[in-house]
Amino acid sequence: xxxxxxxxxxxxxxxxxxxxxxxxxxxxxxxxxxxxxxxxxxxxxxxxxxxxxxxxxxxxxxxxxxxxxxxxxxxxxxxxxxxxxxxxxxxxxxxxxxxxxxxxxxxxxxxxxxxxxxxxxxxxxxxxxxxxxxxxxxxxxxxxxxxxxxxxxxxxxxxxxxxxxxxxxxxxxxxxxxxxxxxxxxxxxxxxxxxxxxxxxxxxxxxxxxxxxxxxxxxxxxxxxxxxxxxxxxxxxxxxxxxxxxxxxxxxxxxxxxxxxxxxxxx
Amino acid sequence: xxxxxxxxxxxxxxxxxxxxxxxxxxxxxxxxxxxxxxxxxxxxxxxxxxxxxxxxxxxxxxxxxxxxxxxxxxxxxxxxxxxxxxxxxxxxxxxxxxxxxxxxxxxxxxxxxxxxxxxxxxxxxxxxxxxxxxxxxxxxxxxxxxxxxxxxxxxxxxxxxxxxxxxxxxxxxxxxxxxxxxxxxxxxxxxxxxxxxxxxxxxxxxxxxxxxxxxxxxxxxxxxxxxxxxxxxxxxxxxxxxxxxxxxxxxxxxxxxxxxxxxxxxxxxxxxxxxxx
Numbered sequence: 001x002x003x004x005x006x007x008x009x010x011x012x013x014x015x016x017x018x019x020x021x022x023x024x025x026x027x028x029x030x031x032x033x034x035x036x037x038x039x040x041x042x043x044x045x046x047x048x049x050x051x052x053x054x055x056x057x058x059x060x061x062x063x064x065x066x067x068x069x070x071x072x073x074x075x076x077x078x079x080x081x082x083x084x085x086x087x088x089x090x091x092x093x094x095x096x097x098x099x100x101x102x103x104x105x106x107x108x109x110x111x112x113x114x115x116x117x118x119x120x121x122x123x124x125x126x127x128x129x130x131x132x133x134x135x136x137x138x139x140x141x142x143x144x145x146x147x148x149x150x151x152x153x154x155x156x157x158x159x160x161x162x163x164x165x166x167x168x169x170x171x172x173x174x175x176x177x178x179x180x181x182x183x184x185x186x187x188x189x190x191x192x193x194x195x196x197x198x199x200x201x202x203x204x205x206x207x208x209x210x211x212x213x214x215x216x217x218x219x220x221x222x223x224x225x226x227x228x229x230x231x232x233x234x235x236x237x238x239x240x241x242x243x244x245x246x247x248x249x250x251x252x253x254x255x256x257x258x259x260x261x262x263x264x265x266x267x
Numbered sequence: 268x269x270x271x272x273x274x275x276x277x278x279x280x281x282x283x284x285x286x287x288x289x290x291x292x293x294x295x296x297x298x299x300x301x302x303x304x305x306x307x308x309x310x311x312x313x314x315x316x317x318x319x320x321x322x323x324x325x326x327x328x329x330x331x332x333x334x335x336x337x338x339x340x341x342x343x344x345x346x347x348x349x350x351x352x353x354x355x356x357x358x359x360x361x362x363x364x365x366x367x368x369x370x371x372x373x374x375x376x377x378x379x380x381x382x383x384x385x386x387x388x389x390x391x392x393x394x395x396x397x398x399x400x401x402x403x404x405x406x407x408x409x410x411x412x413x414x415x416x417x418x419x420x421x422x423x424x425x426x427x428x429x430x431x432x433x434x435x436x437x438x439x440x441x442x443x444x445x446x447x448x449x450x451x452x453x454x455x456x457x458x459x460x461x462x463x464x465x466x467x468x469x470x471x472x473x474x475x476x477x478x479x480x481x482x483x484x485x486x487x488x489x490x491x492x493x494x495x496x497x498x499x500x501x502x503x504x505x506x507x508x509x510x511x512x513x514x515x516x517x518x519x520x521x522x523x524x525x526x527x528x529x530x531x532x533x534x535x536x537x538x539x540x541x542x543x544x
Binding site: 003006007010011013014015017018021022023024025026028029032071074075077078082084088090092093094095096097098099100101102103104105106107108109110111112114117118139142143146174175197200201203204205206207210211223224227228231239240243246247249250251253254255257258 | 283284287288291292294295296298299302303305306307309310312313352355356358359363365369371372373374375376377378379380381382383384385386388389390392393394399413416417420449471474475477478479480481484485497498499501502505510513514517520521524525527528529531532
């Protein structure tokens with residue numbers, strides 16, 4: 001009897017905690033957005049500047065996700081399957097983007113590629129615009145979403161071991177063949193899971209991009225920067241509409257994670 | 268078996284393996300150098316370019332120091348709250364059973380998936396001036412803690428959950444049958460097993476809270492000395508063209524990130540040593 005009361009009490013506290021912190025705030029924004037029907041929200045989403053912002057976010061994501069996927073797989077294989085000095089340092093180093101403030105990342109890139117930065121002069125001489133343009137925004141996004149694929153791939157590679165790979169090699173398969181027909185298929189769910197996390201992080205990046213983009217409306221404004229711009233211009237409906245669009249993607253990500261996680265853990 | 272037929276390809280393969288190792292390591296190292304190490308080097312360079320004295324002056328300027336104290340204080344509170352509430356949440360998700368548990372489990376990751384600027388906006392919608400429940404914490408320190416709690420919510424839950432799932436309930440049943448109360452069983456049997464998971468989750472949450480920017484920028488109003496955290500202070504310095512002060516404050520955050528990662532590494536080391544024993 002006492003343990004049942006305790007269990008219900010604990011459950012209520014946890015559900016209340018999640019309601020207060022997560023569900024409540026998101027719910028109220030959903031409600032406010034569609035309070036006056038679907039029309040106003042749609043109008044706010046389809047202004048030229050907002051469409052441009054979403055396009056820019058998609059372009060950046062479309063570049064950053066494949067780059068980080070290739071890096072994550074190669075890095076995971078190097079850390080788990082190869083022996084080399086300094087492995088511990090590398091292993092710790094790839095986690096740095098997770099622990100570092102996005103603003104610090106943005107500032108570091110700003111100081112590297114800016115007019116007075118190390119590369120600034122050279123880039124300027126050759127007429128290459130990195131800061132306040134797409135390249136720096138892509139680099140910033142790659143930085144903040146760097147570890148996700150590697151972090152998913154590493155434990156899975158450790159778990160599956162290398163017996164099958166060695167068997168394939170003994171049977172005469174080349175390294176490349178072994179990778180494509182043995183290694184990659186057995187880590188595919190981990191890779192997909194990592195790709196989903198990376199995509200979510202890329203779509204949602206704000207702090208680092210806010211620093212390096214210069215926030216030029218209609219030029220270097222991503223969807224998340226647009227949310228703030230709308231809010232600062234007292235266009236709450238606009239800010240809410242873009243937020244809901246981004247939140248819908250986030251919820252799709254959660255659904256995908258829930259579907260994929262059991263498959264990943266099965267390996 | 269002819270020995271040459273076996274030895275020959277193996278020798279070829281060994282050199283091929285070495286080439287593959289060199290190639291993949293070269294790629295990974297070069298990528299990390301250009302993408303991560305070089306920008307950080309530029310940041311540290313900028314911070315120390317005017318000498319140690321001016322670095323120190325920038326770090327200890329009243330506004331920077333107030334922001335840093337506020338950031339660390341709020342992050343410490345948030346880390347502590349996460350330790351308790353995160354462990355409770357993990358416990359309910361593993362040991363309890365109720366309808367809709369799968370949905371609750373999925374929703375835990377929402378802060379990972381939701382853009383932080385959207386998180387800030389949603390918190391302001393419910394706990395701001397237009398609050399439908401009559402709670403207005405906008406532009407206060409409570410708002411900072413609230414926003415940090417939102418973005419750090421999954422960390423402890425997701426580090427404790429797998430440990431709890433693996434934990435054998437037989438140990439607890441044995442403790443019970445030997446007359447230990449529920450609290451004693453938790454304290455003496457369950458908690459020591461969960462501790463490494465809780466601590467590494469707390470460390471990650473602390474690092475995330477210290478660096479958080481997007482969720483805070485809207486809801487805290489960024490009033491210097493009152494609700495301005497370090498990341499927002501740095502952003503303000505960049506906007507006003509004072510990159511030396513921005514870099515100095517950023518190096519402090521960088522050092523905190525390194526220290527956090529180091530302590531997680533040490534924790535992992537001890538946790539795995541415990542497994543081997």
